[in-house]
Amino acid sequence: HLKQCKGMIIDGDLAVRMDDIREIASFKSGTLPFMSERVLRASKERSPSLHFALDDMESVLWLLIWVLVCRETKGEERTEGEEELVAKLNTHDIAQLVDTKLVFLSQPVDSIRSTHLRPSNRPATNLVRDWLDVANEARNEAKSLFLVEEMDESGESVWRWVEAEAIDKDKLHALTYKYFQRYLEIGVEFLKRKEAYGS
Numbered sequence: 105h106l107k108q109c110k111g112m113i114i115d116g117d118l119a120v121r122m123d124d125i126r127e128i129a130s131f132k133s134g135t136l137p138f139m140s141e142r143v144l145r146a147s148k149e150r151s152p153s154l155h156f157a158l159d160d161m162e163s164v165l166w167l168l169i170w171v172l173v174c175r176e177t178k179g180e181e182r183t184e185g186e187e188e189l190v191a192k193l194n195t196h197d198i199a200q201l202v203d204t205k206l207v208f209l210s211q212p213v214d215s216i217r218s219t220h221l222r223p224s225n226r227p228a229t230n231l232v233r234d235w236l237d238v239a240n241e242a243r244n245e246a247k248s249l250f251l252v253e254e255m256d257e258s259g260e261s262v263w264r265w266v267e268a269e270a271i272d273k274d275k276l277h278a279l280t281y282k283y284f285q286r287y288l289e290i291g292v293e294f295l296k297r298k299e300a301y302g303s
Contacts (some may be wrong), residue, residue, distance in 0.1 A: 140159035173180040180223065186220070250271070
């Protein structure tokens with residue numbers, strides 16, 4: 105099953121029936137805390153950007169983090185670090201949210217440590233750290249597909265989003281497959297170690 109990449113995450117609350125005559129919403133769909141850093145950054149910069157499977161993979165990571173810090177556990181209160189993280193992820197300030205996610209992606213060990221997860225969440229620490237590493241690697245490797253460096257009028261180097269038609273589809277497919285497989289392998293290994301998946 106690790107050889108095929110099929111599936112998607114959809115905002116069912118925003119889905120529109122094909123025969124519905126309403127105008128298609130002009131806003132970006134998605135729940136801000138779960139959106140990938142790349143999609144949020146494009147939205148912040150008001151740049152046109154397509155949504156790819158790599159973004160969905162990163163969204164699953166943010167969803168996992170959200171579930172861990174928001175779930176209620178008997179006899180445990182949310183830690184101060186978890187409260188702070190929920191507040192940072194639950195902001196409508198897209199620039200702040202991008203910054204929060206960049207810190208987590210680029211410094212996963214320090215970010216997780218500073219969140220001070222409550223004891224019942226600690227078993228998932230390695231999974232979160234490993235998925236953060238994968239998301240950061242995918243984000244960095246995908247930059248060359250989605251962004252191009254140019255010189256502006258003053259001779260300064262600036263990054264511009266690549267038009268959809270110019271994206272190398274074969275490289276994108278290979279990148280998507282590579283990182284989807286890595287996410288799955290890490291997740292399955294985590295479940296096996298926790299004896300939650302069987303042998």
